[in-house]
Amino acid sequence: MQLIINGAIRTxxxxxxxxxxxxxHLGATRGSAAAVxxxxxxxxxxxxxxxxxxxxxxxxxxxxxx
Amino acid sequence: xxxxxxxxxxxxxxSRLILGTGGAPSMQVVDEVVVASQTSMCTVAMRRADxxxxxSIIDVLDQRGVxxxxxxxxxxxxxxxxxxxxxAREALETDWVKLEVVAxxxxxxxxxxxxxxxxxxxxxxxxTVLPYTNDDPVLARRLQQVGCVAVMPLGSPIGTGLGIxxxxxxxxxxxxxxxxxxxxxxxxxxxxxxLAMELGCDAVLLASAVTRAQQPAMMAAxxxxxxQAGRLARRAGRIPRRHHAQASSPIEGMAVL
Numbered sequence: 001m002q003l004i005i006n007g008a009i010r011t012x013x014x015x016x017x018x019x020x021x022x023x024x025h026l027g028a029t030r031g032s033a034a035a036v037x038x039x040x041x042x043x044x045x046x047x048x049x050x051x052x053x054x055x056x057x058x059x060x061x062x063x064x065x066x
Numbered sequence: 067x068x069x070x071x072x073x074x075x076x077x078x079x080x081s082r083l084i085l086g087t088g089g090a091p092s093m094q095v096v097d098e099v100v101v102a103s104q105t106s107m108c109t110v111a112m113r114r115a116d117x118x119x120x121x122s123i124i125d126v127l128d129q130r131g132v133x134x135x136x137x138x139x140x141x142x143x144x145x146x147x148x149x150x151x152x153x154a155r156e157a158l159e160t161d162w163v164k165l166e167v168v169a170x171x172x173x174x175x176x177x178x179x180x181x182x183x184x185x186x187x188x189x190x191x192x193x194t195v196l197p198y199t200n201d202d203p204v205l206a207r208r209l210q211q212v213g214c215v216a217v218m219p220l221g222s223p224i225g226t227g228l229g230i231x232x233x234x235x236x237x238x239x240x241x242x243x244x245x246x247x248x249x250x251x252x253x254x255x256x257x258x259x260x261l262a263m264e265l266g267c268d269a270v271l272l273a274s275a276v277t278r279a280q281q282p283a284m285m286a287a288x289x290x291x292x293x294q295a296g297r298l299a300r301r302a303g304r305i306p307r308r309h310h311a312q313a314s315s316p317i318e319g320m321a322v323l
Contacts, residue, residue, distance in 0.1 A: 006114045006115070006116075007114075026115050030124055030128075030157075031110075031122050031123075031124035031157050031158060033112070033153040033154070033155075033156035033157035034153075035149065035153060038149075040149060040152040040153050041156070042156060043156045043159070058114065059114065059115045060112045060114060060115055060153050060157065061112070061113065061114075061157065062110040062111070062112060062122060062123055062134070062136065062154075062157055062158060063110065063111050063112070063113045063122075063123060064088050064090060064096065064110065064123050065087060065088040065109060065110050065111025065113075065137055065139050066087070066088050066109035066110065066135075066137040066139050066164060066166070
């Protein structure tokens with residue numbers, strides 16, 4: 001299936017969970033978070049959250065700032 | 067000092083200097099300034115994660131044991147700021163947020179309407195909100211009324227290093243504040259940080275003044291000293307300003323020559 005991750009179309013395996021996506025994409029989840037179709041998904045729901053084709057994902061991480 | 071503990075929302079901090087990590091040329095420099103400043107809390111921003119991002123700012127700050135305060139830098143609307151705070155809460159497992167809602171890129175001045183709206187919504191959602199605000203005593207009062215745990219007025223616009231433009235307003239904010247006042251933005255050098263503390267601020271938040279200094283770690287140490295000196299001077303009580311001289315040596319007993 002395809003997801004739009006941080007504005008770019010990417011092909012990923014079907015039934016991918018949000019937790020797997022974060023781990024695969026970033027290597028770790030400390031400091032990272034995700035919004036799916038404009039809604040922030042609580043950390044506790046990542047494991048059970050199965051992504052669907054066409055969803056818009058924003059993956060964010062903490063960077064130097066402020 | 068043991069008899070002068072800095073507390074925000076029930077949490078004690080050993081240092082009254084809060085360090086922004088933006089602008090440092092490398093993680094090595096971040097690490098050096100964190101150590102040299104003796105800070106107990108540092109801010110971070112939330113941005114899109116690129117695949118392969120490794121060795122993060124979080125690792126550096128966790129290793130030094132400082133508290134991490136995520137910000138909502140770059141947000142222009144209450145909606146954006148609330149979503150960014152929610153993301154930061156999940157990312158860093160803290161409900162503390164430095165709330166920034168700026169009006170435009172040129173001034174980076176807070177948009178008071180959006181800021182107050184965002185603050186109210188975040189407090190309602192259980193966030194511990196520390197808003198970056200204008201040096202406006204009325205807005206500072208309103209932010210406290212909606213439940214912010216501190217107010218963080220600017221000295222001058224972010225990154226300008228112009229110091230404290232309106233010391234009178236900062237004093238006014240301090241004089242009626244029921245929560246800690248943290249001077250945030252505009253600090254250029256150590257004397258600016260000392261002045262903030264002398265005016266009665268509870269703490270200083272700065273980034274560029276240290277991270278973009280020619281010798282960041284040295285400036286971090288200077289800021290730590292300035293904040294301590296300013297705080298001591300405030301508590302000690304300065305002498306009043308006088309129009310005319312007042313001799314410190316006794317008048318009586320002068321020799322007749």
